[in-house]
Amino acid sequence: MSPEDQAQAEKTKSQAEGGTPKVRRGFLPPLPKIDPKDNVVFKSIIRHKLDQSPRNRTLAVVGNVFLHLHPPTINRDAVRYNYTWGMGGLTFWLFIILTITGVWLMFYYRPTKADAFNDIMYLANEVPFGKILRNMHRWAAHLMVIFVWMHMLRVFMTGSYKPPREFNWCVGVILLKFTLLLSFTGYLLPDDQLGMWAVTVGTNMARATPVVGHEGPLGPQIGATAFNDVRFALLGGSIVDSNALLRAYIWHCIGIPIVLSIFLIVHFWRIRKDGNISGPAPFKLRSDVEQAKPKQTMVKLVHAENAEVYEGK
Numbered sequence: 001m002s003p004e005d006q007a008q009a010e011k012t013k014s015q016a017e018g019g020t021p022k023v024r025r026g027f028l029p030p031l032p033k034i035d036p037k038d039n040v041v042f043k044s045i046i047r048h049k050l051d052q053s054p055r056n057r058t059l060a061v062v063g064n065v066f067l068h069l070h071p072p073t074i075n076r077d078a079v080r081y082n083y084t085w086g087m088g089g090l091t092f093w094l095f096i097i098l099t100i101t102g103v104w105l106m107f108y109y110r111p112t113k114a115d116a117f118n119d120i121m122y123l124a125n126e127v128p129f130g131k132i133l134r135n136m137h138r139w140a141a142h143l144m145v146i147f148v149w150m151h152m153l154r155v156f157m158t159g160s161y162k163p164p165r166e167f168n169w170c171v172g173v174i175l176l177k178f179t180l181l182l183s184f185t186g187y188l189l190p191d192d193q194l195g196m197w198a199v200t201v202g203t204n205m206a207r208a209t210p211v212v213g214h215e216g217p218l219g220p221q222i223g224a225t226a227f228n229d230v231r232f233a234l235l236g237g238s239i240v241d242s243n244a245l246l247r248a249y250i251w252h253c254i255g256i257p258i259v260l261s262i263f264l265i266v267h268f269w270r271i272r273k274d275g276n277i278s279g280p281a282p283f284k285l286r287s288d289v290e291q292a293k294p295k296q297t298m299v300k301l302v303h304a305e306n307a308e309v310y311e312g313k
């Protein structure tokens with residue numbers, strides 16, 4: 001018997017005997033039972049009973065603001081870790097970490113030649129937890145690039161780029177490009193020697209872009225020069241200097257994250273519309289296939305016989 005039942009039994013007994021209820025020493029009177037789900041706040045958020053019927057489980061997911069982004073039913077095999085490696089989800093999670101730590105870094109960083117490098121040194125050496133903040137951003141950036149490639153490899157290996165997911169594969173290619181661009185523009189921001197020369201080499205390649213690069217095919221023919229071509233537009237000049245730093249900063253903190261977020265929304269929407277995450281191809285043993293043959297023949301025969309009967313042969 002539980003302590004509450006025991007106390008209740010004693011109370012009932014003493015009431016029946018006409019006495020005042022005895023309170024056992026060392027025992028607190030039982031608290032009134034409160035059902036945490038029986039109140040207006042809970043009911044306004046969770047609108048369905050937590051029954052395990054398929055219909056109610058579906059309603060519980062689609063009717064909940066936090067859960068409705070998830071599909072009500074999913075392919076059991078598709079969520080196995082060794083199918084997706086969780087790489088798409090981890091890439092997204094890293095993007096969230098980068099956004100939060102990136103906004104935080106903006107409080108300490110000014111994109112000018114005079115301040116940029118000093119601000120980073122000050123952040124890493126003087127600001128409390130500054131070093132961990134900077135390194136969280138840096139490591140998450142490296143990992144995002146690695147994970148997005150791994151995700152793409154997984155999608156390729158499981159053949160998930162095939163119809164109906166070919167459009168989402170193309171959206172993915174755009175996401176890959178923008179992830180790499182985020183990484184590239186962020187490289188210049190500390191304004192150290194490593195970033196400066198990496199961006200010099202990287203943007204030099206833009207000279208050879210067809211049509212819009214002054215060293216690329218058809219570039220000179222349409223009048224592209226070192227002072228009006230795509231490299232000039234990227235750097236805001238003909239060398240990596242203060243304008244390039246400001247442009248990299250604006251692209252890195254505003255332009256590219258906005259475009260990437262828009263394409264991420266399209267990517268996730270397409271996953272739902274394409275029937276959620278693809279599943280592994282059905283696996284059959286040779287014996288299954290061989291056993292299935294006579295059955296199929298029987299089915300065909302039966303159909304053929306029926307057809308004959310139907311057609312009155």
Ligand code: HEM
Nearest residue numbers: 084088089091092152160165168169172173175176277278
């Ligand atoms: C910022 C980068 C990206 C993020 C955050 C992202 C996120 C995701 C997530 C969360 C999924 C669900 C399945 C899973 O976790 O594996 C997914 C599926 C998918 N992704 Fe990505 N993705 C990115 C880049 C790419 C790239 C580069 C490609 C290919 C070029 C791609 C193509 C696809 C396709 C085709 C699917 C559907 C796969 C299936 O149904 O099995 N994604 N993505």
